[in-house]
Amino acid sequence: MTSAARLLETCFLSLYRLSCRIYRPMRHFAGAAILAVFALTVAAVVQVYPVSNWDMVAYTASILEDKITDPVELHDTSYELLKENVSEGEFQALTQDREYRIRQYEDPAAFGTMLGFYRLKLGYIKTARALSSFMDPVKSLRLISMASALAIAGLLLVWLARNKALMYGPIVVAMLIVTDFGASAALLTPDLYASFFLLLACFLYIERQDIATAACLIAALFIRPDHLAFIGVFFVFALIYGPGRWILTATFIVCLLAYSLILKDEGHPGWWIHLWFTHVEYVPTLEGFDPPFSPLIYLQMLVRSTVRSLMNQTWLAALFALVVFFTKVINPAQMTERARILLYAIFTSICAKYIVFPHFETRFYFPYLMAMGMILLVSWHQQERRKAKLTPA
Template identity: 65%
Template sequence: MNPVARLLETTFHAIWGPLSGLYQAQRHLLGALVLLVFTAMTMAVVTVYPQSNWDMLAYTATVLEDQIDDPVSLHDKAYELVRNDISEGAYLTLTEDRGYRVRQANDPAAFASMMGFYDLKLGYVETAKFLARFTDPVTALRWISTASAALTGLILLRWLARYKAMAAGPVVVSLLLLCAFGPTAALLSPDLYASAFLLLCFYLYCEKQDIGAALCLLAALLIRPDHLAFIGVFFAFCAIYGPGRLIMTLTFAAAAAAYLLILKDEGHPGWWIHMWFTHVEYVETLEGFDPPFSIVTYAQMLVRSTVRSLTNQTWIAVLFAQAVFFARCINAPAMPIRSRVLLYAIFTSILAKYFVFPHYETRFYFPYLMGMGMILLITRLRQDRGLMS
């Protein structure tokens, strides 16, 4: 080895050795600190640099519906509140970016026809209404996003702490980055709010706290009713394997009943119309809109969504990596039965949800990918320590 290379090697080891020793001695504290700092940073960024999306107009209107009956006044007030909250350029994007947004900004009836997509997120809407007693509706929605980010980080930290795995904090942060935690927190949507309850459910179920897990599932359903797909799959696996069978059976029955009532009472336009609106075209008004079901169109939706997922999103790559990690690095028969049931249910529900409604954005799979990641991470650590049952 030449003198320059020897000097570089000596310098590297002189720096790396003490740092590695310090990390090993304080790895749990440092790992927890990394996760906490990342969570706090995310909260700060979405607070100081808030994002705007068209859905915030509709959700603002849902918060105001109890106060304003007239569709024209409701439309005008919602747009006024959002305009006061965001920059002029962002507002122009939300109102003049495309024909759909132009129509919504200028036609209160067309805007009102869209409300069935949003009114059914009862848990999200009611939370925002409560917070709007203390601030304006748009700020209330932002508070929910920020609090959801904080709650998510704390749940993950508690999960790591329970299994003395806080040193894996940087690994969890990496998974959060891959699963679009920051962009999801920045949106004014119920996605991260429901995700926090799902992650808490996963943790509680692994800890044999079935009633708490069931309550979290029902909360997630009220925030985003489409999580019924996971509840149904989870109930099936619990019924097959045994742990939590009774509680999850009752939970699924209650969730299914609540789902039907919500869809009936809140005027949702229906599965096929929602699919068409999301994957074919943003029709400017839903009044009189009733496209016939087509298996060819449905297949085109699946193909189009898959291509968009592969080219613009990360969730398929993360799911594939987790499946490979499970196959190569996990002793499945030795896993705790509850971890195995939950892992199988989450994986199956992702596939089921995709075929029922092929969302292409990673944010829709965030809680499931994080739940699988935490189960695999904890299982591998316990396996390495010789603690597998």
Template identity: 40%
Template sequence: MNGLVSIVDRMALAGGERAIRVWSSQAARFGLAALALFTLAVAVVAYLFPITNWDIFAYLASAYETPGMNAEALHRHAYETVRNSVTDGRFTVLTEDREYRIRQYADPQAFATMLGFYKVKWLYTASIGWLSELTEPLNAIRLISALSAAAIGGLSIVWLWRERALHLAPLAIAALMLANFGEIARLGTPDAFSAAFFLTGILAFLRKSEIAAGVLLFLAFLARPDHAAYIGVLLAVSLLLRSFSWGVLAAFAGAVIAYVPITQAAGHPGWWIHMWFTHIEFVESLEGFDPPFSLLVYGRIVVQALARSFIENQWPAVLVVGCAGWWLLSRNRVELARREVIILVTTLLGIAAKFAVFPLYETRFHFAYLVAFSLVLIAALARLPKRCATV
């Protein structure tokens, strides 16, 4: 019996060693396959099983609106489109779950006052409108979500391939999972859509492709204007660390110039009203709503958002783990390119700046920055064995 156990142990050990040798020789291919399959799975799930939340009504109406269209027509289009595409139970939840939803379903004028929050994401709503010429509006949203997920996963593959880090693709998959990639891809919101432009722009920045960086970062801003905060910090850190990027400068200048016209054209109610609505009270209509600014209320919002960030969401954990990895890399004397350092510093300062200007606790609002932060560190980790071999 002991001899049999010994034979089994030796076979298991030999099998384990053989598996390790196979992985070592084919790690990049396995990593590529794993990341590609993960991306494909997320994109397919995003298309087939989308998450339908209340915001879908507002995005549909914003994409459908043309000059002179009245509130009743926008309201009818949005609600009938969703009613024809979801179950009766889900539609009931979206229209009767709370007083806010009941009022929005019953009152087209109240519903129309909310659209400024959504029309300001101009490129996203415009893309829904453009695709709606070819397919059903909700299918257009699903297509945008699926294609955005595919673009983010594909960009991750290209990023790791250029850095010869595809063997570390499992770490990229873990980072994407921790950053809620799957859930964000299923949402009918501009988070994944804008992240695709943003991350491609960041890779262009790292490769010093200034035209591409400027164009892509500006497109990310047009999809989600709050990216302007990160782009501004990126410009400042680039100047401080002596790696000026005129592409980033162009993107930030474009964002500054376009911000007021876009918000005014969208009918955005303003920073403080948006803050109040998001964190204090979902008022049923914005008509005549103008709460006075209060430093005490602002402080309360920041504290509550911080608490919910650390208790309910993963993004602080991703940053903590990332900072620990950055420290370990520095301890092992792994050299980072200057623009890689700029991205790491900008991510920490940019999230802090964005949080101070408009505290948002959900991981999806920081998703693009977390992915950029993680991919820079994973690419640097791929250089660790070479460095250690020379020490």
């Protein structure tokens, strides 16, 4: 090694040791501050540079349906509110960008057939409707996204603090970035709103608060009914292992009944049509649209969705990293029983959900990946603390 290389390495190590000595006494405060600043930054960006997507028009119409019964008026009012809340360029993109958007903008009847995809998010619609008493519906949707992002960050801070692990705030920030937290917060969708209740349910289950866990799971279902897949898998694992089995069994029964009623009452077109619409083509109207089920087309959807996940999304990479971390670092025997049950249920539900409805976007897996990450991070932290106590000084 040359003199210059030795000098460079010495300087680097000296700076590193100095940084560690400064950081170590304040590591909990610094970790919490980094996570808090990141969350506030995301919320500020969402407010200052909002993202506009076509779904916001359909959600706006769903919010207004209780006051406007005429389809043409509902359509026109929804697009007028869109125009008031986006730039001229964004409005052109959302109304003239492709054949589907042009048809929805020009044809109120075709637009009305799409609302069955959106009405079933009852919890999201009802919350936005309540907020719309104080602001227009588009702004209420933005407020829900921003508040959900802050609430999730607050919950993660509490989760870390409860386990004396606030120093891992930077790691949690990295997890949030990898799981597309910022992009999800910017979209006007119910994803983060439901994610808050799912993450809270996971935290409360580990804390042995089973009734509160059930309430959060039911809330998540009413915001996004497709979370029934996780609730069903979770109930099965709880039934097998024991902790919380009866409350989670009752929760699953309630959620299954609620799911059936929601799909029936809100005019959802059905699983196969929804799958076709998402993965094959955006048909301009659902009136009379009823393609026959095809196993070959379903397999093509799976392949196409997997390729898109690998090329443009991060959830598969994040899931793989979490599984490798679990197999290489975590001793399952040292995990608490509830953490182990929850971890197995989450992983299984991700696989089950993908088979039933192969979403390729990371935002659909955000709460599951974050819950897995938090469980593994806390378990590793507890494992290392036990190891340090057993190691002689």
